[in-house]
Amino acid sequence: IGGGYFYWRKRTNDKAGAMLGIAMTVGQSPIVPAPTVPGATQAPNTYPNERARQEAALKAFQEVAATYPSTDAGIAAQYHAAGTLLTLGRLAEAEKAFADLASRAATSVYAPMAKLGRAEALAGQTKYDDAIKALTDLSADRDGALPVGGVLVEVGRVCGKAGKKEEARAAFKRVVDEFPESVYSQDARQQLATLN
Secondary structure, eight states, rough: HHHHHHHHHHHHHHHHHHHHHHHHHHTOOOOOOOOOTOOOOOOTTTTSSSHEEEEEEEEHHHHHOOOOOOOOHHHHHHHHOOOOOOHTTHHHHHHHHHHHHHHHTTTHHHHHHHHHHHHHHHHHHTTTHHHHHHHHHTOOOSSSSHHHHHHHHHHHHHHHHOOOOHHHHHHHHHHHHHHHTTHHHHHHHHHHHOOO
């Protein structure tokens, strides 16, 4: 029985992985203008514009996530679906999808990434205080998967958008002081110069 279970599990993961691969391919399919010749149809595996391609990718990612919700591929698909919602400007849906993923996949690398995505969706909806809190919580996890300096730069940017210049300045200064050799330090210095 045990061997059969593991065989079934591997086959399920193979199917989930294949479906995820197809969804990723949809998101990278060529954009070809719609044909103008009467009776002509869109070439297979192409889309007339970016929005149509994103909508098709979203549907494919959601199908993988719904069919294989607890597999690695299903979790990855849910992350990509949430990101696609963000790209499409469907911010409330993206916020919810990222929040669901962060709670479901708490031990996965996707959890902190989902929290970051949720913060971006919150900021996009001008829910700045909620976004700042989410980012500040993420920046406190020094052993997490996300670089603290990068998260602090995001804290500073959202504070800037919210009109909280002192808080923005403090976040950028932390990056410069605590992570002077990081790739985020130069960005933080430029942001500080702009604020000053």
